[in-house]
Amino acid sequence: MSRAVMRCWSLIIFQLMFVLYDTVYAPVAILVLALKSEVSRPVGREALLVATLWGVIGLAAWLAVRENHLRCFLELYALGVVPLVGIVLMQLRFVAALVLSAGGMVIVISVALSVSMPYAHMDFAIVFVFMAFCLFSLIASFRIEFSARHAYLMTSIDQLRLQDVESRNAELQEMACLDPLTQLYNRRHLIEVLKQHHGDAQQAKNGVSASHPVPPLPCLALMMMDVDHFKAFNDHYGHVPGDNCLYQIAQALQETLDREKGAGIAGALEGKEAALASVVRFGGEEFTALVAVRDLEHAHSLAEAMRYAVKSLKLPHRESELGVVTVSVGLCVIPLSRLLEGEGMEDEMTRDMAVETLLSRWVDQADKGLYRAKRHGRNRTCVQRGNGHGKVRAQASDDLRDGLHDGLDDERQAAQQGERQNAQHDEQKAESPDHRPPMGGAGLS
Numbered sequence: 135m136s137r138a139v140m141r142c143w144s145l146i147i148f149q150l151m152f153v154l155y156d157t158v159y160a161p162v163a164i165l166v167l168a169l170k171s172e173v174s175r176p177v178g179r180e181a182l183l184v185a186t187l188w189g190v191i192g193l194a195a196w197l198a199v200r201e202n203h204l205r206c207f208l209e210l211y212a213l214g215v216v217p218l219v220g221i222v223l224m225q226l227r228f229v230a231a232l233v234l235s236a237g238g239m240v241i242v243i244s245v246a247l248s249v250s251m252p253y254a255h256m257d258f259a260i261v262f263v264f265m266a267f268c269l270f271s272l273i274a275s276f277r278i279e280f281s282a283r284h285a286y287l288m289t290s291i292d293q294l295r296l297q298d299v300e301s302r303n304a305e306l307q308e309m310a311c312l313d314p315l316t317q318l319y320n321r322r323h324l325i326e327v328l329k330q331h332h333g334d335a336q337q338a339k340n341g342v343s344a345s346h347p348v349p350p351l352p353c354l355a356l357m358m359m360d361v362d363h364f365k366a367f368n369d370h371y372g373h374v375p376g377d378n379c380l381y382q383i384a385q386a387l388q389e390t391l392d393r394e395k396g397a398g399i400a401g402a403l404e405g406k407e408a409a410l411a412s413v414v415r416f417g418g419e420e421f422t423a424l425v426a427v428r429d430l431e432h433a434h435s436l437a438e439a440m441r442y443a444v445k446s447l448k449l450p451h452r453e454s455e456l457g458v459v460t461v462s463v464g465l466c467v468i469p470l471s472r473l474l475e476g477e478g479m480e481d482e483m484t485r486d487m488a489v490e491t492l493l494s495r496w497v498d499q500a501d502k503g504l505y506r507a508k509r510h511g512r513n514r515t516c517v518q519r520g521n522g523h524g525k526v527r528a529q530a531s532d533d534l535r536d537g538l539h540d541g542l543d544d545e546r547q548a549a550q551q552g553e554r555q556n557a558q559h560d561e562q563k564a565e566s567p568d569h570r571p572p573m574g575g576a577g578l579s
């Protein structure tokens with residue numbers, strides 16, 4: 135075969151190779167790049183990308199070696215675009231970019247060393263241009279990755295700080311609502327509980343929803359419980375035993391309420407209502423409970439169970455009629471619907487203030503019951519009826535309507551005696567009925 139024919143064939147093959155390179159390998163490479171997102175692991179995706187780009191560089195280099203033609207060598211100048219596309223456009227991570235560049239360099243240097251170029255120093259120029267592309271691409275990759283990592287780090291730090299602040303806030307809020315001596319909530323908690331009952335009442339008014347599949351109990355009971363003759367207890371036994379006595383009373387009251395929530399004499403409280411029912415230390419030697427109830431009798435049973443629990447502690451009290459520490463209870467029961475009076479106040483602040491005012495009014499009402507319990511000889515529960523009880527009042531038994539007492543003969547006797555003894559003490563207190571700070575934000579401890 136003549137040299138001319140050989141040359142002609144060679145040119146045809148060469149052209150075919152380029153056709154193959156441009157029409158086969160390039161679409162295959164594009165397809166591989168498109169499919170790389172199907173590979174789940176990032177390392178796998180990067181390995182696929184690096185291998186494909188090495189293939190592109192390798193094929194171009196092989197064509198140049200095979201044909202040893204000027205046009206092929208000129209193509210080698212542009213090979214630096216391949217790592218540039220991979221590193222900057224496809225955003226290979228720095229380590230993968232380094233591997234791609236190193237592999238590419240090995241291929242290009244091998245070509246430069248293995249063939250004799252038509253011009254002097256052309257091999258150096260090809261290697262140098264490729265190296266420059268790789269270097270700039272690597273610098274770009276490093277800077278992009280650095281700023282991405284920095285931004286990620288800053289965001290993570292901000293998130294951690296936010297979580298920390300949120301958990302501290304929650305802790306502080308919890309601490310602000312907890313009484314350190316008894317570990318009960320303080321009266322700030324009462325407002326929160328009443329707001330939640332307000333939410334329930336609103337839901338009930340709007341109809342039973344998926345989040346509240348059962349309607350809430352129709353009434354709320356507010357119980358004010360005050361330790362009898364506690365000043366005398368302090369004076370006789372001392373302040374530290376007085377603190378210990380308050381702690382034990384607090385535990386007994388909370389345990390009783392917890393028990394009643396489960397399967398008490400008045401029937402179980404369920405779900406959210408049980409979660410909301412808790413005893414709070416209202417201040418000094420006074421405790422309060424705000425509980426959802428069915429009716430007045432239900433409320434009275436709970437109040438009596440708590441009063442009895444304190445008496446059953448049998449904490450000695452020389453100045454008390456029964457010789458043990460007792461509490462008096464003032465009780466008022468409010469229909470849940472009363473919480474919605476004055477509705478239409480859209481903004482939260484006005485609504486919260488209204489809830490606080492209502493609570494303050496109900497506390498005063500229960501306090502009147504407590505005052506009566508004290509006057510009638512202590513260690514008893516007295517119901518204080520207010521205006522608008524409606525259904526609740528209708529459900530009250532005669533006994534309850536007349537001012538409730540525990541009905542135990544021995545206690546009644548002691549109470550009558552106690553009433554006489556304490557008449558003087560009560561009158562002194564009656565002269566200063568505002569011995570308690572007002573409810574609401576400013577007055578809360």
Ligand SMILES: Nc1nc2c(ncn2[C@@H]2O[C@H](COP(=O)(O)OP(=O)(O)OP(=O)(O)O)[C@@H](O)[C@H]2O)c(=O)[nH]1
Nearest residue numbers: 360361362363364365366368373376377418419508
């Ligand atoms: N140890 C102790 N005593 C307290 C605490 N808070 C209030 N007290 C005392 O509780 C007493 C309450 O006295 P009073 O309000 O006169 O009432 P009382 O003696 O219990 O009489 P009645 O309530 O009418 O039965 C005061 O002597 C207060 O000092 C406390 O945290 N610890």
